[in-house]
Amino acid sequence: MAARSQKNAECCTDSMNLPEEMEAALLQQGGLERLKEIIPNKESLVPEAKVFNALSDPIRLQILHALRVIDLCPCLLKNIAELSDSKLSYHLNILEEASLIVSSPRKRWRIYMLTDQGRSLIKD
Numbered sequence: 001m002a003a004r005s006q007k008n009a010e011c012c013t014d015s016m017n018l019p020e021e022m023e024a025a026l027l028q029q030g031g032l033e034r035l036k037e038i039i040p041n042k043e044s045l046v047p048e049a050k051v052f053n054a055l056s057d058p059i060r061l062q063i064l065h066a067l068r069v070i071d072l073c074p075c076l077l078k079n080i081a082e083l084s085d086s087k088l089s090y091h092l093n094i095l096e097e098a099s100l101i102v103s104s105p106r107k108r109w110r111i112y113m114l115t116d117q118g119r120s121l122i123k124d
Contacts (some may be wrong), residue, residue, distance in 0.1 A: 054098035062090050064122045071113040
């Protein structure tokens, strides 16, 4: 493992002792500073990270697949996912924050549905 640490240290020294093909590719992109300019900053990636977080749980994926078939109220989602009210609420909140689902009040009901973004991520 010491050899690996030494090799990594050699790669990223001030002299940029890079393999030729990597150096050529980096120069083709305009250099390191240009590459850093075109890569999004961490703050701008927060919404995307929320989507990946939302998609990382099988329960939330099950909810999304159910909503792909039909818009549903919480009582049906709770039954489908076999969750308590509080756990369902937790998962729905994560999906809403990631803009994958929205809800709409209808009389005394709340109906959940996929957003266009949610629909594009969940295939039949």
